[in-house]
Amino acid sequence: MSVPTFGIGTFRLKGDVVISSVKDALALGYRAIDTAQIYDNEAEVGQAIAASGVPREDIYITTKIWPENLSKEKLIHSLKESLTKLGTDYVDLTLIHWPSPHNAVSVRESMQALLTAKNMGLTREIGVSNFTIDLMQQAVAAVGIEHIATNQIELSPYLQNRQVAAWAKEQGIHITSYMTLAYGKALQDEVIKQIAKKHQATAAQVILSWAMALGYSVIPSSTKRENLASNLKAVELKLDTEDMAAIATLERNERLVNPEGLAPKWDN
Structure with missing residues (x-):
């Protein structure tokens, strides 16, 4: 697996806020950054990377293609625009952000266009x-299992997405979890807080450690340097079998990201 286990997300962060967040993260030791065309912050992310002094080859950059750019006529052009904004010749990972609504562009067409971009060296x-x-x-x-580096999905203690994760694991497709803290709601959970107390850790560290223990990558975001530093310590936290079993009971199929007209028919 080449997708880093731990990175920083930039969803909803713009302007000076995202520049500060990415610069702080890189200074603290983060080396994976997740952005997307629709976040409208690729240029600022690129600016922060350039200002950080961290060599480009040491940073794993992910961006995502918005549905309106998924056709073979648009995808590569739009990715080149993303590269220009990011100030780089290539990104490490490019994802289809959401499947094309009503299959306006087939998965086959967009995946094959992505594979062409990979063969051109625009994305690793x-x-x-x-x-x-x-x-x-x-x-x-469309492209073969060997070309699918990850499926980035909403996944938290309240939405454990077990069917999708299990199928992906059987096939050898890595899972990246977004919204892992459930918009912060899971930080207030009594079960999580008890586990955090037991390990003298934060609730966020417990949740992120749980996801990584299941084999997933995580990309939490924060605008505060101290939270970025604290979250990174989740890599060192090891939960025991009892902790994992307790968090497993929190599943309630509570999906927080379900945009009308964009979301597919979910498996659960």
Whole structure:
């Protein structure tokens, strides 16, 4: 697996806020950054990377193609625009952000366009985001399992997405978890807080450690340097079997990201 286990997300962060967050993260030792065309912050992310002094080859950059750019006529051009904004000749990972609504552009067409971008050297790896089992099957049929680096999905203690994660694991497709802290709601959970107390850790560290223990990558975001530093310590936290079992009971299929007209028919 080449997708880093721990990175920083930049969803909803813009302007000086995202510049500060990314610069702080890189200074603290983060080396993976997740952005997207629709976040409208690629230029600022690129600015922060350039100002950080960290060599480009040491940073793993992920961006995501918005549905309106998924056709073979638009995808590569839009990715080149992203590269210009990011100030780099390539990104490490490019994902389909959401499947094309109503299959306006087939999974086959967009995945094959992504593979072309990979072969051109515009992106080192390709993958998908918000894909169901059926959509992952279509992606595999289009380009082969060896070309799908990850499926980035909403996954938290309250939405453990077990069907999708299990199918992906069987096929050898890595899972990246976003919204892992459930917009912060899971930080207030009594079960999580008890585990945090037991380990003298924060609730965020417990949740991030739980996701990584299951084999997932995580990309939490924060605008505060102290939270960025604290979150990074989750890498060192080891939960025991009892902790993992307790968090498993929190599943309640509570999906927080379900945009009308964009979301596919979920598996659970």
